[in-house]
Amino acid sequence: DTGVSQNPRHKITKRGQNVTFRCDPISEHNRLYWYRQTLGQGPEFLTYFQNEAQLEKSRLLSDRFSAERPKGSFSTLEIQRTEQGDSAMYLCASSLAAGSHEQYFGPGTRLTVT
Amino acid sequence: DAKTTQPPSMDCAEGRAANLPCNHSTISGNEYVYWYRQIHSQGPQYIIHGLKNNETNEMASLIITEDRKSSTLILPHATLRDTAVYYCIVRAQMDSNYQLIWGAGTKLIIKP
Numbered sequence: 204d205t206g207v208s209q210n211p212r213h214k215i216t217k218r219g220q221n222v223t224f225r226c227d228p229i230s231e232h233n234r235l236y237w238y239r240q241t242l243g244q245g246p247e248f249l250t251y252f253q254n255e256a257q258l259e260k261s262r263l264l265s266d267r268f269s270a271e272r273p274k275g276s277f278s279t280l281e282i283q284r285t286e287q288g289d290s291a292m293y294l295c296a297s298s299l300a301a302g303s304h305e306q307y308f309g310p311g312t313r314l315t316v317t
Numbered sequence: 318d319a320k321t322t323q324p325p326s327m328d329c330a331e332g333r334a335a336n337l338p339c340n341h342s343t344i345s346g347n348e349y350v351y352w353y354r355q356i357h358s359q360g361p362q363y364i365i366h367g368l369k370n371n372e373t374n375e376m377a378s379l380i381i382t383e384d385r386k387s388s389t390l391i392l393p394h395a396t397l398r399d400t401a402v403y404y405c406i407v408r409a410q411m412d413s414n415y416q417l418i419w420g421a422g423t424k425l426i427i428k429p
Contacts, residue, residue, distance in 0.1 A: 207360070245404055245419025246361065294360055304349065306417065308360030 205229060207309035209295050215315045216285055223281045224312045228297030235278050236306060237270055238294040239263065246294055252278060253300060285316045320344065321405045326424040335392040337423050339405030342386045349408060350381060351417070352390045354401040361404065364390065395427045 208227045216222050228235050234253050238246035250260045254275035272278040292313050296306040322340040329335040352364040365379045372379045378391040392399055404422040
């Protein structure tokens with residue numbers, strides 16, 4: 204399968220714990236995006252990378268959230284000191300760098316904070 | 318905020334054409350119209366995009382009005398597998414960060 208993959212698919216954690224999600228984009232894609240989606244809503248943009256550079260961060264991305272893409276390939280999204288409001292689906296997407304109209308999405312990681 | 322308005326839900330009979338409307342009355346000249354869909358428990362999937370002209374691909378057709386203030390996504394022969402939430406998004410291709418701003422979409426239910 205050469206699509207975007209995300210791990211884990213589901214994560215249940217207790218409030219206050221740290222969690223880390225991984226996204227593996229399509230191999231030749233330079234751009235990588237993170238979105239968050241809550242029930243009944245469309246995805247909300249969190250951040251995006253071009254290669255290893257993080258070029259944009261939404262104001263939704265509080266100090267407890269950090270994302271990395273160290274070698275311009277896979278990316279991780281870490282949430283520290285999780286809160287119940289962090290419960291959501293976290294989606295990763297990738298696209299080609301230049302002139303691409305299409306973002307390819309992974310299946311998402313569903314986070315439940317208890 | 319999303320720049321588009323869509324009905325929250327629609328039904329369509331299997332085998333018939335599904336026509337999903339979208340209003341984008343504040344669209345700028347350099348903004349494209351994109352359609353994505355999200356089947357339950359999956360990530361969104363790109364369907365089609367257009368700027369001014371009508372577009373067709375293997376999945377759907379996109380009809381954009383001459384004033385570009387609205388558009389319609391057409392699934393010509395809907396199947397049960399087309400049941401999903403359909404999102405209409407407008408975005409300038411040359412936006413600095415290429416982020417997509419999503420609304421709540423239209424939940425399309427295909428009935429047998």
